[in-house]
Amino acid sequence: MQQLYQARDRIEAQILHDFLDRHLIETTILGDYLSGAIGELPADIYPTLWVIYDGDLDRARELVARFLRGSEHRGELGSWTCESCGETVSEGFDLCWRCGQERPAPA
Ligand SMILES: [Zn+2]
Numbered sequence: 001m002q003q004l005y006q007a008r009d010r011i012e013a014q015i016l017h018d019f020l021d022r023h024l025i026e027t028t029i030l031g032d033y034l035s036g037a038i039g040e041l042p043a044d045i046y047p048t049l050w051v052i053y054d055g056d057l058d059r060a061r062e063l064v065a066r067f068l069r070g071s072e073h074r075g076e077l078g079s080w081t082c083e084s085c086g087e088t089v090s091e092g093f094d095l096c097w098r099c100g101q102e103r104p105a106p107a
Pocket of ligand 1 (some may be wrong): 098
């Protein structure tokens with residue numbers, strides 16, 4: 001098992017987990033289980049995403065890089081707006097990266 005990525009929060013970790021899952025890469029989120037168990041937690045505990053099979057690591061890194069590039073370009077031409085939470089999602093993604101809602105079908 002190899003560490004892949006340290007997420008900003010558990011929502012981002014979960015979205016990346018689901019994103020990689022759709023690309024048939026198995027990952028697990030560590031550190032996340034602390035959330036909610038205790039009221040106050042140090043701010044420097046972030047969930048980390050781990051690749052289960054080491055052989056998937058290179059491909060997983062490439063996918064994460066692609067995912068992060070996409071999230072930097074919010075609002076660009078071709079992006080779409082999530083009907084569930086209102087987030088603006090880049091064109092290349094079929095699921096909202098905030099809440100996981102599917103892209104609405106073209107009118
Ligand atoms: Zn959403």
